[in-house]
Amino acid sequence: FWPEPGSDENSFSARIEALRNRKKACDLIGHCECGLLAGGLACGLPSLLFLKGQQARGGAMRFWFRERKGENIMKQYYKMKVAGCDRELPLCPVNEHLDIAAFIMFGDIEVTEKAAKLLLEKCPEHDVLVTAEAKGIPLCYEMARQGCRNYCVARKGLKVYMTNPLEVTVKSITTENVQKLYLSDEEVKKIQGKRVLIVDDVISTGESLNALMQLVEKAGGNIVGMAAVLAEGDAQERDDIVYLDALPLFVKK
Numbered sequence: 001f002w003p004e005p006g007s008d009e010n011s012f013s014a015r016i017e018a019l020r021n022r023k024k025a026c027d028l029i030g031h032c033e034c035g036l037l038a039g040g041l042a043c044g045l046p047s048l049l050f051l052k053g054q055q056a057r058g059g060a061m062r063f064w065f066r067e068r069k070g071e072n073i074m075k076q077y078y079k080m081k082v083a084g085c086d087r088e089l090p091l092c093p094v095n096e097h098l099d100i101a102a103f104i105m106f107g108d109i110e111v112t113e114k115a116a117k118l119l120l121e122k123c124p125e126h127d128v129l130v131t132a133e134a135k136g137i138p139l140c141y142e143m144a145r146q147g148c149r150n151y152c153v154a155r156k157g158l159k160v161y162m163t164n165p166l167e168v169t170v171k172s173i174t175t176e177n178v179q180k181l182y183l184s185d186e187e188v189k190k191i192q193g194k195r196v197l198i199v200d201d202v203i204s205t206g207e208s209l210n211a212l213m214q215l216v217e218k219a220g221g222n223i224v225g226m227a228a229v230l231a232e233g234d235a236q237e238r239d240d241i242v243y244l245d246a247l248p249l250f251v252k253k
Helices: 012-020 109-122 137-146 185-191 207-218 233-237
Strands: 028-031 049-052 060-068 071-082 085-095 098-101 128-132 151-154 166-170 179-183 195-203 222-232 242-247 249-252
Touching: 071 098, 071 242, 085 109, 109 137, 109 222, 109 242, 128 137, 128 185, 128 207, 137 151, 137 195, 151 179, 151 185, 151 207, 166 207, 179 185, 179 207, 195 207, 207 222, 222 233, 233 242
Parallel strands: 128 151, 128 195, 195 222, 222 242
Antiparallel strands: 028 060, 049 249, 060 071, 071 085, 085 098, 098 249, 166 179
């Protein structure tokens, strides 16, 4: 239903209007395959997205259009299954060359409970779970509730109640600035000499994971495994992590 190439109607505004006149315009879907143009973008929309990650198959792109004060606004989503649940993840720009699909577990009880159960079935036995503040907290809590009943959260800021804290430095793909992670003396005692399973919502560059590993090792814990709901980009090629589903990166060409 696009205007013919070279016609006077072949403009972005005309294309948006064509979409708007279709009942299913808001559900324009193109199936994603590694290295292929995603989402039917050959129509000439301004952003060309390519997927990075061998496990990209099975997801789909959806493009949502609306007007705001006379402007055409385009919002993009990546549709996929997370722990067996259908979800639409909004695409967010990291820089001019890269978008990521935002996976937020806060408030999503269905995904949290199902992901925790599935990961516990795949993970080694452990005494305590450790995650970093803040997005991994729902998963860590639920895995502890269903499993070992014991978890610790590495904080990103010092609190007045934290005595003799351990600290490490971290820089992740979703964080603009370098941050620090802290464990209080009380949490160190819970970890020391114990079998530790490190968990997070998404593993991407591995920087957050490395910081947690350093922190647990400083605390004297024995790391028996690392787990996440999603492995993003090249992380899905790692053989030292347990994860449920693969999440591609979206490289803008």
